[in-house]
Amino acid sequence: MIVRLPPIESVFHASQREVHRDLARFSVLEIGRRWGKTTFGHVLAQYEAINGKNVGWFAPSYKYLDDPMRDFERVLRPLIRQFDRKNNRMMLRTGGMIDFWTLDGANGENAGRGRQYDLAVFDEAGFVSGLLRVWREAVRPTLTDRKGRALFLGTPKGTGDFHQLYLEAEGDLTGQMKSFRIGSARNPFLDPAEIQAAKMMLPEQVFMQEYEGMPSEDGGNPFGLDAIRSCIGPMSTAKPECWGVDLAKSHDWTVAVALDAGGSVCRLERWQSPWHVTRERLAQMISDTPAQIDSTGVGDPVVEDIARVCRRAEGFKFTSQSKQQLMEGLQIAVQLRDVRFPDGWLRNELEAFGFRYSNRGAVQYEATTGHDDGVCALALALQSRRGRKPLVLKVI
Numbered sequence: 270m271i272v273r274l275p276p277i278e279s280v281f282h283a284s285q286r287e288v289h290r291d292l293a294r295f296s297v298l299e300i301g302r303r304w305g306k307t308t309f310g311h312v313l314a315q316y317e318a319i320n321g322k323n324v325g326w327f328a329p330s331y332k333y334l335d336d337p338m339r340d341f342e343r344v345l346r347p348l349i350r351q352f353d354r355k356n357n358r359m360m361l362r363t364g365g366m367i368d369f370w371t372l373d374g375a376n377g378e379n380a381g382r383g384r385q386y387d388l389a390v391f392d393e394a395g396f397v398s399g400l401l402r403v404w405r406e407a408v409r410p411t412l413t414d415r416k417g418r419a420l421f422l423g424t425p426k427g428t429g430d431f432h433q434l435y436l437e438a439e440g441d442l443t444g445q446m447k448s449f450r451i452g453s454a455r456n457p458f459l460d461p462a463e464i465q466a467a468k469m470m471l472p473e474q475v476f477m478q479e480y481e482g483m484p485s486e487d488g489g490n491p492f493g494l495d496a497i498r499s500c501i502g503p504m505s506t507a508k509p510e511c512w513g514v515d516l517a518k519s520h521d522w523t524v525a526v527a528l529d530a531g532g533s534v535c536r537l538e539r540w541q542s543p544w545h546v547t548r549e550r551l552a553q554m555i556s557d558t559p560a561q562i563d564s565t566g567v568g569d570p571v572v573e574d575i576a577r578v579c580r581r582a583e584g585f586k587f588t589s590q591s592k593q594q595l596m597e598g599l600q601i602a603v604q605l606r607d608v609r610f611p612d613g614w615l616r617n618e619l620e621a622f623g624f625r626y627s628n629r630g631a632v633q634y635e636a637t638t639g640h641d642d643g644v645c646a647l648a649l650a651l652q653s654r655r656g657r658k659p660l661v662l663k664v665i
Contacts, residue, residue: 280312284455289313293447297394297421297438299482301453306422307337307400308391313420315344318365322387325411327380327403329396330373336532338369350454377403389505394423398621400430400506425484426623427494432484444660453480490623491596492603502609505535512536512582513650514551523547523651524646525554526615527643528654533603533609539642548574552637555579559656561649563587583656585649586623592645596634598655599648608651615643 278286285305288298300306314324326341328334334357340373341359342352351360370380377399377628381389389408394400404419412419416573425432438448454464468476487493509527517523522648528534542550551562552575564572572584585591602608603619611617622636635641 274316277312277316281309282457284451285309285459288449288451290320291447291449292418292420293438293445295419295421295438295446296449297431297435297446298423298451299395299425299435299484300422300451301455301480301482302424302457303453304451304456306424307392310392310420311337311340311344314388314390315341315369317388318345318359318361318367319363321364323365323385323417324367325370325384325386325389325408326367326379327370327372327391327408328398329393329398331371333393333396334369334371341367341369343348366386367497367559368520372397372400372403378407380407382407384411385414386411387415389417389419391419391421392423394421394434395426395429395431396423396459396471397431401434402430404434425478425482427490428486437648444612451484452482460610463558475653489541491600492622494620496604496606497616499606500603500609501612501616502533504537505529505533505609507531507533507535509535509558511650511653511656512555512558512562513646513648513653514555514560515645515649516547516563516564517541517642521640522642523551524642525551526643526650527554527558527609528608528650531609532607532651534611534615534647534650537611537615539645544571547571551575552578555582557581559583559653561653561656563645563649564607570595585652587645592634595645595648595652598651601643602651608647610647615647618643619647 278289281289297460298306314326317324326337328337338357342349345359345361348361348363349359350362359367368384370376372380380403391397391411397403408419408628411417419429421434423431435448438446453459454461464480477483478485507529512525512527514525515523522539522541524539525536526534529535542644548571555575557577558577558581560580560582562572562575562584565587569584574583578583618636618641622634622641
């Protein structure tokens with residue numbers, strides 16, 4: 270099947286055309302927000318597939334894969350011969366195909382294995398945990414047979430693997446790799462006044478990372494990576510003085526965190542169970558101890574049931590404003606070393622946490638990848654602790 274396509278550069282804006290003309294076999298693009306990086310990758314992948322080539326599209330998690338898959342399906346619908354949704358493989362009438370992969374957890378270890386690609390595109394590469402290992406051990410071999418190309422697209426999040434790959438490309442002497450750093454202002458469709466307003470509003474390191482593509486040491490983490498590490502300590506064996514509970518939603522975990530009188534984590538549990546099991550388990554754990562429990566949405570009736578037997582348990586409804594205030598309280602506690610927690614998955618969640626600024630300038634806290642159930646539960650435990658004892662700022 271032959272499909273006549275317009276010249277690929279006719280689809281791009283001027284800055285995208287400049288980059289496209291200068292791409293190497295392996296190209297790493299650290300890009301400011303709203304430049305059009307995902308669209309740039311979409312176009313390259315679609316043209317390859319329409320021309321009968323094999324493409325691998327790699328995303329940090331399903332959160333970052335769902336929308337691109339729908340966009341690919343919408344654009345390529347007349348050409349789709351089969352869309353195997355179980356294996357996330359789209360096969361076209363032209364002979365081309367696109368595999369969609371997530372790179373979270375064990376998925377990254379097996380991404381692309383057994384496949385042969387002409388093009389591999391890593392979308393939101395700054396969020397990919399263990400990017401260098403995934404690239405070198407899983408994806409790079411898939412390009413060998415067809416002498417395929419790779420494209421790494423993302424806004425940097427700190428100086429992790431994505432930035433290390435950028436530096437590797439920047440120092441490459443073989444001609445195989447090339448690095449690009451492109452600011453948001455290079456998108457001609459963005460209002461320069463909006464970018465200037467963001468520059469005036471945001472901390473300098475946040476603006477440089479999010480709008481100029483220059484990584485921050487903390488990766489936009491609101492707590493500070495060094496501060497998080499300084500709060501790591503052994504699990505306390507003291508009795509719980511307060512609890513924080515984030516209830517499971519969809520595929521999330523219910524997480525319960527207890528703090529002792531000194532602010533150290535003394536209980537840390539997470540599970541996935543039916544609501545009636547969760548209610549009974551929490552009631553036994555909390556008993557007569559003060560607790561703040563997420564009561565947003567389906568959590569409301571659960572909290573009501575628990576409060577009937579746990580008289581000091583209270584519900585906490587998450588809104589954009591209340592979550593901002595809650596996380597700012599956690600931010601203060603972490604930076605003042607007013608809380609201690611064990612190393613492991615909770616630390617990982619804290620380090621992967623981030624914030625962004627909405628179009629109206631409000632701060633919105635969220636997990637950049639994976640889950641934030643533990644972060645929310647810890648913040649709720651601190652909220653419960655402050656209900657017993659006012660937060661006293663220490664001069665350090």
